[in-house]
Amino acid sequence: MTVASPNFSDGCMIALYPPPALAQQLAVEGGLPAEELHVTVAYLGDADHVDGDVLRDAVAELAARRPFTAQLAGLARFTGGDKDVLVALVDSPDLEDLRRDTLDALHERGIEIPRGHGFTAHCSLIYLNLDEPAPLDRLDAQPIEFTALSAVHGLDRIDSPLAHPMDAVAREAFAAGWALSGGPMTRRVQVACETAVHLATEATDDPDILKATIDLGKLEGMWALLFQRRQEQQDRHTASVNALWRDLVARDGIAAMVDRLRWQLGVHEADGPDRSGIRAAALAAAKAMLAVLADLAGFTTVRIALRNAIAAGRAEGMVNAVAIAAERANRIGLDWNIAFTDAYAAMERLDELWGDAGGWLGRMVDGVADDLGRTLASGMEDGLSRDELIDAAADILTGDSDAVAFTVDWAMTTAADEGALALYQSEGVQLIDIITAGDGRVCGSCIDAETGSPWRVGDQPRMPLHPNCRCCYAADVSLAHFASWFT
DSSP: OOOOOOOOTTEEEEEEOOOHHHHHHHOOTTSOOGGGOOEEEEEEEEGGGSOHHHHHHHHHHHTOSOOEEEEEEEEEEEOSSSSEEEEEEEEOHHHHHHHHHHHHHHHHTTOOOOOSSOOOOEEEEEEEOTTOOOSOSOOOOEEEEEOEEEEEETTEEEEEEOOOHHHHHHHHHHHHHHHHHTOOOOHHHHHHHHHHHHHHHHOTTOTTHHHHHHHHHHHHHHHHHHHHHHHHHHHHHHHHHHHHHHHHOOHHHHHHHHHHHHHHTTOOTTSOOOOTTHHHHHHHHHHHHHHHHTTSHHHHHHHHHHHHHHHHHHHHHHHHHHHHHHHHTTOOOBOHHHHHHHHHHHHTTOTHHHHHHHHHHHHHHHHHHHHHHHHHHHHHHTTOOHHHHHHHHHHHHHSOOHHHHHHHHHHHHHHHHHHHHHHHHHTTOOEEEEEOOOSTTOOHHHHHHHHTOSEETTTSOOSOSSTTOOOEEEOOOOGGGGGGGBO
């Protein structure tokens, strides 16, 4: 049967305790209670032989480091004593570093640890009789996070949170920079803060590290504002194009299309469809109906709305380019609204926007036709009635179309990148960076483009690299040419 664990209440040690939830998960029936599970960094023997204040002082010094995550690396059974011990093995280079620093700190204070055993990082789970089977035969690998270092002296335990001395200072510096930017708090900003703090703690001897951290905060805050503004523009123009598109389509036109398709496939009320060629026929019917829309007066209004969306995208890209340059030059006071109004006004003279709008409108029609064709084909194959087919087609044509939203988003993102690139070229920029958005849409191609920066203008990848891409061009420009944009 399982035997009681030894009584170490009169000993002392420096140890790491797992999070309570993980400790509960690791605890086994008849073994050590969850609250007593720990990883011993250094066992010092009898508490009467070690000054508790000196021990706690050493732990406070050792805790001046970042929290770290180790790995539970399976089970082991320690033998050779009066009892066997089933342990969870713990693996981490940070734990090795902590062990080394702990021995140094203790030695400096005249504390020597017993040398009866080497160091194998582990968490004891249960003590067993020599011939007793283990209650576990496998432990899955999983991370174990340590956020505090504990000084245990007899029954007294003091936890010192792990925190690098630079950590709080760097966080304040980043937050100060972010606040100066006026940008919103986003997940990207939070991730960037953690990265900036990590870099600061790695370069504590650099006298300029806090200034650089402030600058990173300003830049990330500006990026958050940049992407927020861009999303607001895209949402507004998507809603406008969608509303105009819905007004184009009449229900009687949808009914006529469905009737032609059903007649073409030989569908009768009591009979199923002739399934041969359903998908091809449905796509052809969808394209034929949408082709009719091109002759309607409302079609021109959709093209105008797309042209306005593209113009807004280009203007936003120009303003973004100047905003990025201003952040790089530590210039504050950009009035986004004045800048955007000025940049948008310049778009009125660009006749090429009409050609762009026509091209994107063609893509949008093709996208809607594909969605409509698939819906009609699926409905025919599922045996939907005439009225059910009309309702399904109406949902595609008169609802908020995914194809319309996709096209407007892609068109405006492309226009924003083209607007930024055009501004850089007009300013004689020779080298240009690509900066990823730092969100879930960053792909390998985006990362490669960012890693390859700086690019010679003309040789850089054409942005966006894919639909929904939020990566941007960035370069330095003379802000004197845009003085009217600053307050």
